[in-house]
Amino acid sequence: MRARMRTTVTICAAATLMRVAALAPATAQPADDAPTSYYLEATVNGRATGLVVQVDRVREGFRMPADELTQIGLREDALPLDADRQVMLDAIPDLSFEYIEDAQRIDFTLPESMLTPQRLGEAPPPPPPSRSGTGLLLNYTARLQSSRVDFEQKRLGRRLRAPLLGSARYGRLPVLGEEEFEAKYDRHNRTFALNTELRFFSPAGVFVNTGYATIENGEYDYVRQDTYWTYTNPDALRTWTVGDLVSSSLTWSRAIHMGGASLSRNFDVRPDLITFPLPVLGGDAVVPTMVDLYVNGLRQFTGNATGGPFVIASPPALTGAGVATVVFQDAQGRQVTLSRPLYLDTRLLGDGLTDYSVEVGYPRRNYGSRSFDYAGDPAANASLRHGISDRFTLEAHTELTRGLTNLGVGGLLELGGAGVLNASATGSGGDGQHGMQWGLGYQYQSPRFNIDLQALRADGGYRDLGSVKGVTVPQRQAHASLGIPIGQRHSITFTYTRQEASDLGGSRIVSMGYSGTFGQRLSVFASAFRDVDVADSAGLYIGASLSLERRVSVSSSFSRYGEARTATIAANRSMDYDAGGFAWNATLDGGNDGYRHGSGRLDYRGRYGEASLTLEHATRDDFTYDNASLYATGALVWMDGDLMATRTVYDAFALVDTNGLPDVPVLRENRIAGTTNDEGHLLIPDLLSWQGNRLAIRSEDLPPEVRVDADRLDIAPRALSGALASFPMGRYTGATVVLVDGTGRPLPVGTAVTVVATGEVQTVGYDGQVFLPDMAPVTRLRAQLDGGTCDVDIQFRSEDAMKTLGPFACERSP
Numbered sequence: 001m002r003a004r005m006r007t008t009v010t011i012c013a014a015a016t017l018m019r020v021a022a023l024a025p026a027t028a029q030p031a032d033d034a035p036t037s038y039y040l041e042a043t044v045n046g047r048a049t050g051l052v053v054q055v056d057r058v059r060e061g062f063r064m065p066a067d068e069l070t071q072i073g074l075r076e077d078a079l080p081l082d083a084d085r086q087v088m089l090d091a092i093p094d095l096s097f098e099y100i101e102d103a104q105r106i107d108f109t110l111p112e113s114m115l116t117p118q119r120l121g122e123a124p125p126p127p128p129p130s131r132s133g134t135g136l137l138l139n140y141t142a143r144l145q146s147s148r149v150d151f152e153q154k155r156l157g158r159r160l161r162a163p164l165l166g167s168a169r170y171g172r173l174p175v176l177g178e179e180e181f182e183a184k185y186d187r188h189n190r191t192f193a194l195n196t197e198l199r200f201f202s203p204a205g206v207f208v209n210t211g212y213a214t215i216e217n218g219e220y221d222y223v224r225q226d227t228y229w230t231y232t233n234p235d236a237l238r239t240w241t242v243g244d245l246v247s248s249s250l251t252w253s254r255a256i257h258m259g260g261a262s263l264s265r266n267f268d269v270r271p272d273l274i275t276f277p278l279p280v281l282g283g284d285a286v287v288p289t290m291v292d293l294y295v296n297g298l299r300q301f302t303g304n305a306t307g308g309p310f311v312i313a314s315p316p317a318l319t320g321a322g323v324a325t326v327v328f329q330d331a332q333g334r335q336v337t338l339s340r341p342l343y344l345d346t347r348l349l350g351d352g353l354t355d356y357s358v359e360v361g362y363p364r365r366n367y368g369s370r371s372f373d374y375a376g377d378p379a380a381n382a383s384l385r386h387g388i389s390d391r392f393t394l395e396a397h398t399e400l401t402r403g404l405t406n407l408g409v410g411g412l413l414e415l416g417g418a419g420v421l422n423a424s425a426t427g428s429g430g431d432g433q434h435g436m437q438w439g440l441g442y443q444y445q446s447p448r449f450n451i452d453l454q455a456l457r458a459d460g461g462y463r464d465l466g467s468v469k470g471v472t473v474p475q476r477q478a479h480a481s482l483g484i485p486i487g488q489r490h491s492i493t494f495t496y497t498r499q500e501a502s503d504l505g506g507s508r509i510v511s512m513g514y515s516g517t518f519g520q521r522l523s524v525f526a527s528a529f530r531d532v533d534v535a536d537s538a539g540l541y542i543g544a545s546l547s548l549e550r551r552v553s554v555s556s557s558f559s560r561y562g563e564a565r566t567a568t569i570a571a572n573r574s575m576d577y578d579a580g581g582f583a584w585n586a587t588l589d590g591g592n593d594g595y596r597h598g599s600g601r602l603d604y605r606g607r608y609g610e611a612s613l614t615l616e617h618a619t620r621d622d623f624t625y626d627n628a629s630l631y632a633t634g635a636l637v638w639m640d641g642d643l644m645a646t647r648t649v650y651d652a653f654a655l656v657d658t659n660g661l662p663d664v665p666v667l668r669e670n671r672i673a674g675t676t677n678d679e680g681h682l683l684i685p686d687l688l689s690w691q692g693n694r695l696a697i698r699s700e701d702l703p704p705e706v707r708v709d710a711d712r713l714d715i716a717p718r719a720l721s722g723a724l725a726s727f728p729m730g731r732y733t734g735a736t737v738v739l740v741d742g743t744g745r746p747l748p749v750g751t752a753v754t755v756v757a758t759g760e761v762q763t764v765g766y767d768g769q770v771f772l773p774d775m776a777p778v779t780r781l782r783a784q785l786d787g788g789t790c791d792v793d794i795q796f797r798s799e800d801a802m803k804t805l806g807p808f809a810c811e812r813s814p
C-alpha cells in the first residue's frame with residue numbers, strides 16, 4: 001500500500017480542476033474536517049477505463065465510493081467497506097495509486113486477480129415472461145376398426161426381431177405389469193374407441209382430464225385415466241399438482257401412478273438456466289485483443305477483450321470429454337494459447353442447486369383399465385438431488401406406506417475428466433421383511449469412444465411401492481455398453497444386458513451392432529445378439545435404407561431370432577411437417593412357419609388434424625387375421641370467443657389475433673404457419689412451453705390500407721396452456737390529398753395542416769401532398785399560410801382509402 005503524489009494536493013487543487021471543462025470539481029467545504037472531492041479520469045494497470053471517478057481527500061487520506069471502484073472493475077469482495085460503502089484507498093491490500101495533476105488522472109496498479117473478469121459473449125438469453133390465456137382445449141383420437149385382434153394374436157402376428165427385457169423398469173416412466181398392460185389393451189380394443197384429453201387453462205393453472213370411450217355391439221363404456229390440476233410458479237421454480245400423477249424417481253428407483261398431491265422443483269420454466277456445472281474459460285489480456293475459443297479443434301466463439309481478465313460467458317457445445325483452447329495475443333503481439341481438458345455431464349447439478357419432488361396420496365392399480373382403483377393405504381414418495389460441489393451431486397429417495405419403509409441414498413462423482421461414477425444403497429423394511437438394493441455405475445463419453453456401465457442388485461426381501469402394486473423387483477440388473485465412432489458416419493456398439501426375476505423371466509443378452517451411412521442417401525445397420533440363458537436364441541438383424549427423391553425411401557431387412565427367420569421390404573413417403581399433405585407406407589414380411597404379414601397405411605395431415613387409413617393382414621400356420629383401421633386425430637380450442645379446430649396440441653399453443661383482420665399471413669420462426677380466419681384468428685398448435693417463440697406477420701402481403709403497428713413478437717406460453725398473441729393492426733380510413741392555393745399552385749412544403757374536427761396536425765410534403773390516416777365522409781382541413789389560414793372541405797368515400805385525391809383548392813379564410 002502506497003500513495004505517490006507528484007505534487008502536494010491542497011484545497012487550491014480545486015481551482016486547477018475547474019480549468020478542465022470535462023472534469024468539474026465539487027466545491028470545497030469550509031470546515032476543517034470536510035472532504036474535498038476531485039473528479040479524475042481513471043486508468044487500471046495502464047489501461048484506460050474511459051470513466052471519470054470521484055476521489056475524496058479526507059484527514060485520513062484518500063477514499064472513494066465502493067460503487068465507483070466496482071465500476072472501474074474492482075471486485076467488491078476485495079474492498080474493505082465501511083458502513084457508508086466508502087473505501088479508504090490505503091486500506092485496500094496490494095493496491096497502489098498515483099495522481100497525475102497535469103492530466104487530471106488517477107492511475108491504479110493492482111493484481112489482476114482483484115479485478116472482475118470481463119464477460120465475453122452471451123449466456124443463453126432469458127425467455128420472455130411466461131403467460132397463459134383462459135380457455136378450453138379438447139384433444140381427441142378416434143379409431144374405427146373392422147375386427148378385434150386379441151393381445152396374443154397381435155403379439156404373434158408381428159414377429160420379434162430381438163429379445164424383450166422385463167417391464168420392471170427404473171426411471172421416470174411408471175412401472176406397468178404385463179397383466180396390467182394386457183388388461184388395458186383388451187379394455188381399449190373395441191370396434192370404436194375415442195381417446196380424449198380435456199384441458200381448462202388459465203393464469204391460475206391447468207385442469208386436465210383424460211380417458212377413453214369405447215363402443216362394441218351397441219354397448220358404450222368409458223374409462224377415466226388421469227384427472228388433475230397443476231400450477232407452476234416460474235419465479236420460485238415450483239410446481240404444485242393435485243389429482244392423478246406419476247411419482248418422482250431416480251435412475252435407481254421406480255415410479256408408479258398415484259392419486260394425491262405433489263410439490264416439485266421445475267427447472268423447465270427457465271430454459272436459459274444451465275443446471276449442470278460449466279467450466280470457467282478465460283484468460284488475462286494485457287492489451288485489447290481478439291479472443292477465440294476452440295473445443296476439440298472446432299472454433300465455437302470469437303470476441304473482443306478490452307484488456308485485463310476475461311471469461312467466456314457462452315457455454316461450450318460439448319457433452320462428455322473434450323479439450324477447450326483459448327487463443328489471444330499478448331502485449332508483444334505474440335499468440336497466447338491456453339488449453340484445458342473438459343468433462344461435461346448433464347446429470348450433475350451445479351454447486352448449490354437443488355432438485356426435489358414430494359408426493360403423497362394413494363397408489364393407483366389397474367391403470368388404464370379401471371377408472372377408480374386406488375390402494376386402501378396412503379403412501380408417500382420423495383426424491384432429492386443436490387449439488388454439493390461442481391463435481392459431486394448427492395441423491396436421496398424414500399417411499400413410505402403401511403408395512404413398507406424404503407430409504408436410499410446415492411450420488412454422482414465426476415472423476416476429474418475421467419468420467420462420472422454413480423452409486424446408490426437402498427434399504428426396505430416392514431411386515432417382517434427386510435432387504436437391500438445396491439447400485440453402481442460408471443459413464444465416460446469422448447469423441448473416440450463411449451462407455452456405460454450400470455448395475456443394480458437386490459436381495460429377495462427388498463420391496464418398493466412398485467412391488468406393493470404387484471410389479472416384481474428385479475433381483476439383478478446389469479448393463480454394459482461400449483460405443484466406438486468410426487469417422488463421422490459409422491459406429492460400432494457392444495452391449496451386455498442382464499436381468500433376473502422380471503415379469504418376463506430372466507435374460508442375459510450379449511449383442512454387437514453397427515450403423516453407418518454411405519453418401520447422402522444410403523444407411524446400413526446390423527445387429528447380432530444371443531440370450532445366454534435360452535437355447536437356440538442367437539439372432540441376427542441386418543438391413544439397409546435408401547432415400548429417394550420427394551421424401552420417398554425404401555428399405556429391406558432380414559432377421560433371425562431363434563427358430564424364426566423373417567425378411568422385410570418396405571417403402572415409405574414422409575410428409576412435410578409444416579405444410580402437411582399426404583404420406584404413405586407399405587410393408588411386407590415373410591418367414592418360416594407360414595408367417596406372412598403385410599400392412600399399408602395412407603396418412604393425411606391438414607390444418608385441422610390428421611387422418612390415417614391402415615390395412616393389415618397377418619397369417620401363420622395356426623391363425624390368420626385381417627384388420628382395417630381408420631384413425632383421426634385433432635383438437636378443438638375455445639379461446640377469445642372463437643371455437644377453432646386444429647391439429648393435436650401436445651404441449652403449448654398460441655392464438656394469433658390480428659384485431660379482426662382476416663387472411664393475414666403468419667410466420668413461426670420465419671416459416672409460414674397459415675393465415676387468419678374471418679375473425680382474425682390463427683391457432684399455432686406446436687409451440688415450446690416456457691421458451692421464447694418468434695411469431696411474425698408478413699406485412700408485405702397485406703393490402704396498402706392495412707395498418708401494422710408491430711409485425712413480430714416473442715411469446716412464451718406456459719406448459720399445457722395457450723397464450724394470446726395480439727398484433728396491433730387496423731385499417732387506414734384515409735388517403736393522400738393534394739392541396740393547392742387559389743392560383744392552383746401546391747401549398748409549400750412544411751405547411752401545417754389541421755383536421756378541424758380532431759385537432760390532428762399533419763405536414764404538407766412535395767407537390768402539395770399530405771397524408772391523412774383517418775378521414776370522415778366530410779373532412780374539413782385548415783392550413784396555416786403566411787398572412788393567415790385557408791380552409792377546404794374534402795368529400796371521402798370508403799373506396800377511396802389509401803388513394804391520392806385532389807387537387808383541392810384551399811380557400812383563404814376571411
